[in-house]
Amino acid sequence: MRDLNKSEEFIPGIVTVIHTFGRDLKWNPHVHMMVTEGGTGKNTEWRHIRHISYLSLRKRWQKLLLDHLEELVGKKSEAKKLRNKLYRDKDKGFYVHAKTQIKSAKIAAKYIGRYVGRPAIAES
Structure with missing residues (x-):
């Protein structure tokens, strides 16, 4: 997004969760990330990006x-x-x-909450 207009220095909103395991608790490093479809800039409150x-x-x-x-x-x-x-x-x-657009804050919170609140549990 920063590449869209370097003089404006757009910054998106991002929530990131890093996992080192999958559903089966085996080693599977991956990142869950939600990114806004737009951002703020030096001179702009918000600029919507229609297509990424x-x-x-x-x-x-x-x-x-x-x-x-x-x-x-x-x-x-x-x-x-x-x-x-x-x-x-x-x-x-x-x-x-890249999933489709999340339509509400409640759905976004539920989505990311699934990953934030799911630590690996030791078998011992």
């Missing part, structure tokens, strides 16, 4: 993760090989499950 390209979202997510990986591990040859392989093998970007 699914392909652009996937590619942007891939770039952000791989750039961050490079920041963490540097430009070591193994990391560079992995980065190049992931760009080659995932040419449409990393997987993103």
Whole structure:
């Protein structure tokens, strides 16, 4: 969204929950995220975005993760090989499950509450 108008520096509303497990409690790191379809800017109270390209979202997510990986591990040859392989093998970007618009705050709270309030429970 910030790329839409760099001089305006739009900032969306975002709620993020990071999980390291799936329903079966096995290792499955993933992110749940709700993002507003618009944002505020320096000179604008709110700007609504009617369409967010699914392909652009996937590619942007891939770039952000791989750039961050490079920041963490540097430009070591193994990391560079992995980065190049992931760009080659995932040419449409990393997987993103982009649900349709949530129609009310109550539905949004219920959705994100399912994930925030569900910690893994030890079997012992």
